Amino acid sequence: MKQWEHALVSPQTSLNDAVAVMDKAALRIVMVVGPDRVLLGTLTDGDVRRALLSHYPLESEVSGVMCKTPRAVKGKWSREQILTTMEQYKILQMPVVDAQGRVIGLETLQDMLQRKHLDNPVFLMAGGFGTRLRPLTQNCPKPLLKIGEKPILELILESFVEAGFHRFFISTHFLPDMIKEHFGDGSQWGISIQYVHEDEPLGTGGALGLLPHDEIDLPLFVMNGDLLTRLDFKSLLDFHYAHEGVATMCVREHEHRVPYGVVTSEGHRIKSMVEKPVYRYFINAGIYLLSPALVKTIQRNVQIDMPTILEQQMSAGKNVNMFPVHEYWLDIGRMEDFQRAQDEFGIL
Incomplete structure (x- = not known):
């Protein structure tokens, strides 16, 4: 077929x-x-x-x-x-x-069209302790835990390489030498990899301050090193350019089912009743595109989380857009997520 x-x-x-x-x-x-x-x-x-x-x-x-x-x-x-x-x-x-x-x-x-290299830098965050996955992460950084035959971070990196990206930065903190030994300078994949090391945990956005800011000349992909996804990165990049924001956050629709009848009231009088309603929200998917100007505002060795960075931009009147992810996406944060990733690996 x-x-x-x-x-x-x-x-x-x-x-x-x-x-x-x-x-x-x-x-x-x-x-x-x-x-x-x-x-x-x-x-x-x-x-x-x-x-x-x-x-x-x-x-x-x-x-x-x-x-x-x-x-x-x-x-x-x-x-x-x-x-x-x-x-x-x-x-x-x-x-x-x-x-x-x-x-x-x-x-x-x-x-x-002949496939072209995409020069946007990619920053993979791999410094976490993975405490919820112990004892698996006792002596192994979470991004190096294997899904099938390959570490999580290698699957992420290869998905970017397949899409045409070749400039990578990886942040480390816990057991950094194991990550550096596995990936080296990236020549095995025909790419370049540079490392930035957090001496102390700097939050989900602080490592941006350790990047060589003079080398961030195009919108920067930022992705947590514990995600599995089939997101179309080129589509995300096209969206980011088309909507002219300082940042684009990937979001995932999350459905919450209330197992009871929900009652709204005004004083003692019932206004409405809904039996077992379903609420849908967008949640942060842990993947971002950031403008070079935004990246260069992050100071070195300052502890800060990505939501705070984006909230500061919005408070300053800057546009921060969201990009819904409908493709496969899994955050490997808990032991049950890790097992699910093993079971679903064949569809990736």
């Missing part, structure tokens, strides 16, 4: 299932088809994120959020025609259809 054939869904498919198909096919699009694969619409990565930002129910049919008038390649278009259309309408994928409107392929900008 050709890869694009994995990205076909029916209009009755739920948004949740369509996202799973999109993640598995890794094409940043699903094509919604009727009988005989006639193209009815498309759902892109951006469509999904807009639906999540609007709290569109994941159980609803994909037909409610799909683009019903997608642009498609019809007939024998030249490479120049396809690239011109993609550039004109700022689209990354175009279904290919025959004379009857049936899907027979998919053209992607990534496939049509």
